[in-house]
Amino acid sequence: MLCGLAAAQAQDTAPPAPSHAQDDKRATGESYQQIIDRLGDGMLENLVIRGEHNARTDARAKKRFYTQLAPMDDYPAYAPKQQLSGTIRISGLYLHDGLIKDQWVAAFQKFQPGVKVEIVQQGTIASGKVDIQTGPRIADRLREVSEYERSTKQRIFEVDWATGSYNVPGWSPGFVIFVHKDNPIAHMSVDQLDGIFAGARTGGWKGTTWDPGSARGADKNLRTWGQLGLTGEWADKPIHIYGRPLKYNIQLGFERKVFQGGDIWNENTMEYSHEMNPDYTRYTSSVEMVKDMAADKYGIVFSDMGSSIPGVRALPLAATKAGPFVAITEQSLRDRSYPLFIEQWAQARLAPGKPLNPLVKEFLTFMLSREGQDAIQRDGKWFTVPASHAREMIARLDAIGPQVDERELGLQTDMIAPKKWEGESPDETGKVSATQAYYTKRFDLSGLPAYKPGAQVSGVIRMPASGQMMASKVGPALVAAFEKLHPGVKFEFKDGDLNSGQVDVSMGRKWTTYFAGEYYNFQMKHERSPREIQIATGSADVSGWSPAFAILVNAKNPIKGLSVKQLDGIFGGPRRGGWAGTTWRRQAGRGADQNIRTWAQAGVTGYCANKPINVVIPPLKYHLMSVFERKVLAGGNIWNDTAREVPLALNADKSRTVPSADRAKIVAEDPCAITFAPSTFAAAGTRVVPISDAKGKAFVKPSLDTVQQGSYPLGLGVYAYADQLAGQPMEPRLKEFLRFVLSREGQEIVQADGKWLPLTAKVARAQMEKLDVVTPQVVAPKPAKKPDIYLPPDSSEGS
Known part of the structure; x- marks a missing residue:
């Protein structure tokens, strides 16, 4: 009941309208698809936003923001336990682009001349392409940790080796809680932040484990300033929350530190995202949300010190209500007395019953040593970990991999991140057969265009070997029928990623499109969008086969x-x-x-x-x-x-x-x-x-008929994704194959399988028209004014 009351109060005393609001960006009441049809899929906006991000980050990478050099006597000096040989590869975007990289390589190779050190921008320990992965904590990113556990059958080993910055954008600045300058509140505890920013929850995430011990009730929600002890005019005023989109990476660290891994946010959170301005500059979320909060007497926001402006005040914080309450400063981040610092993590493989790989252990020891930490302070962006913490982390390197129950490892993977060539969710029953026909009804497909082969095509079409398309009778039947019509075409089946060019077409669930989704990642890598074609309708009710909601x-x-x-x-x-x-x-x-x-x-x-x-x-x-x-x-x-x-x-x-x-x-x-x-x-x-x-x-x-005909609004689809160079037609053999899949003959194969439902004639024809579209190259125009590369961007940009 408290939540409903708070919502009503929020309407009575709403925050002021943002001064930057533009009429063309106000809520329109359109559906998801209507907005995309009118405004596009975001390719142009992302080029502008990412381009400005890259320009600012590149300008900071070689700059020393903090020049104080603290004595390092308390840190353990690096002393090799044995001389090793070989190559060790470490990934980390900001590690690679900063000043630490060359110092670490040179210093470590003095101690270990037989070792070649390679520090690269990207690479995961799950793929095996690197030995140590640095950056945001994998355990906070459930998709990645679930996939790691499933592929390796082991838990992730991790240590933290640096503390984020005080106010350097991109280099993990500590979380700061700003309130209006006139707000009389003196300080807050982390529990109070939980009550303000979060909602009631039944549990929280600890890696891939759902922990009911993180639950809390609505009785601990804090929705008015009076609940925080303020009196007078403040007593009944609702707390106005300013924040970032919940898909941003930075939110995950806040959830771990403040919500105990919970992911239910206060529903009155106002999200501020990076956006493209009309002049092709970037609207920077952290700057704008703090600016708007400064005009809202009853507002609160978590951001970073780089976003501090007149009119707001940073609150001292404590881990518990008992205190001590500590203001954020360079020193309180260095000694970690301020509770909302951000760690830098290193992850490595640690097999059950086995120690760390000797070369991995030596390099992690070096990272935490006097020499490794000195390079961090000389880089001048991140802070060193406290010497006592460095010793604690070094002691952890003697760990033996824990024995694990494989039934628990990656338990949530299919729920969190079903493979691209699977359905929207796994078969929860565990009883659905990929080769069984669950529907025997036959829809009239006479309205669909019959397949008439054009010019004979030849060559190889590469497709994933696993997934529902090939596990069912649909994929093999489509392939056999098409090869008969075009004997010059051969199919090659091997699991792979379209984004990396390993396959020519991927067929299955709809790709996730938001920030850091598969569609977005494709755009950022290739500076073009993938070609998306709906090839079937999901099932009406077959578990695991994209059933309707x-x-x-x-x-x-x-x-x-x-x-x-x-x-x-x-x-x-x-x-x-x-x-x-x-x-x-x-x-x-x-x-x-x-x-x-x-x-x-x-x-x-x-x-x-x-x-x-x-x-x-x-x-x-x-x-x-x-x-x-x-x-x-x-x-x-x-x-x-x-x-x-x-x-x-x-x-x-x-x-x-x-x-x-x-x-x-x-x-x-x-x-x-x-x-x-x-x-x-x-x-x-x-x-x-x-x-x-x-x-x-x-x-x-929902029924077979209403889902297939599209009159039931919560039906799902099955999609094919292909790459297509800008300004060029789709590759002929791939276009011909997709044209066959969309034809009457192809949809009869879908129907005969008895799980997915065939497309209607209207949808099939609309998808066929997409195959003829040649898309122009999307180019981000130069902004009317040069971006200020030192303007603090949103701290979600890196960690």
Whole structure:
């Protein structure tokens, strides 16, 4: 109830409208796809934003910001335990581009002349391309750590070897909590920050493990300044939160330090992202959000000291309410007495029952030694770790790899990051056969264009060997039929990444598009967008095969139907914008006035009418949640902060739970609850709610017919991705193969397999037209004014 009250108060005393707001960037009420169709997929914006980032970072890389050289006598001198030979490779973008690289290479090779040291910008220990990986903490990035555990069958070994900067953008400046200069609050504890910035939660992430011990209730939410002890005019004033998009890497570190790994944020958080200005300069999120907060007496923001301006004040912080409360300074970061410092991490492989590789251990020892730490201070951006911490980390290097239960390793991987050639979520039941036909109905496909071969094509088409396309009968049948029509074409099957040029086409789930998603990564690497073609419709209800979302309520709930906008109001929170494509757009925003928090607001009378809607969802880090965000929240990441997350877990006998079934059971037992899941999980005591794609339109239930025809708005798709050079047509043999897949004959093969559903004639023809499109090269125009390379950017830019 406290959350609902806070939302109402936030409307009564809303923060001032940002002075920079532009009419063309205000919320429009359009859907995700409508925004993309009108404004594009974000390629141009990302070139501008990334270009300015690179210019500023390059200018800082060789600059010493801190010139103080502290005595290093307390640090252990590096003394080789043995002389080694070979090559060691270390990755880290900011490590590579700064001044440390050359100092480390030269110093280490004096001690170990038989060792060649290579420090590269990119590379992961999961791929085996590097021996030590530095940068943001892998354990905070669940996708990466899950994939590592699945591929190696071991836990990640990690030590932290440096402290982030005080105010150097990109070099991990410590988190600073700013309030308005007139705010009388003296200080805060980390627990209070949790109460302000986070919502209630059922647990949090510790690596790939969901920890119920991190749970906390809504009773610990802090939504007014009075709850923090302020009196008088401040007592009933809501706290206005300014922040960054929740997909930014910097948020993950804040979640670990403040939310104990939880990922439910206060739904009233106003997100500020980098954006492209009309003059092709970059709107810098940390600068703008602090500027706007300075004009808001009741605001609060976490940022960095590089963003400090007149009108705001940095608060002293303490790890607990008992104190001591410490102001952020260079010294309090150096000695780590300030609780919100950011660490620099090094990760390496450590096999169960085995010690670290001797060369890896020697180099990590060197990094933490007097010589390694001296190079850090001479670089003048990061700070050294305290000498006592360096000794502690060196002692950890004697560790023996822990024995692990393979059933627990990578447990969440398929939920967090299903492979590109799989469906949107894994088969939770574990019972679906890839070769079984679950649907026998045959749709009339006579309206689809029949395949008429054009000129004979030849050559090799490379495709992933695994995944649903090839595990089912669809892939082999499409390949065999096409090879018969074009005998000069041969298919080569080997798992690989289109982004790296290892395959020519990847077929499966829709690529994630937001910041750091697959689509975005392709854009940043190639400076063009991949070609996306829908090749099938997802299933109606086959677990694991991109089934449509069904909305489940208790069987006693009298709701007749809900629109997609109402679902947004129930599951989502107010938002300043969302990820429509790979750029964050304010057009996807909406206000708190569109929240639906009681069943009466959805038109329900009776028992639950004036009771809160109890929202039950998968954990927000699951891939499926980004799909729901795209379909329902217009790409927004702000969720109802009373939502209850139900994760995948292990039962006492080490068998896996079935999260969708668990959520359905909760709804069956709670008359006021709601969730989403494939309709196959609609258990006794629940019912499926009909959905409309817009207010006033007919409500539609998910079924074979409504999902295939597209009248049910929450159906999903199956996609092919290919590369296509700007200004050039698609490679002929690939275009011909995709044209066959989209034809009547190709869709008959999809239909005969009995899981995915065939495309309608309208959709198939629209996708065929895409094959003929030649896209121009996207070039970021030069800005009207030269960017200030020392202007503090958002600290999410690197760590």
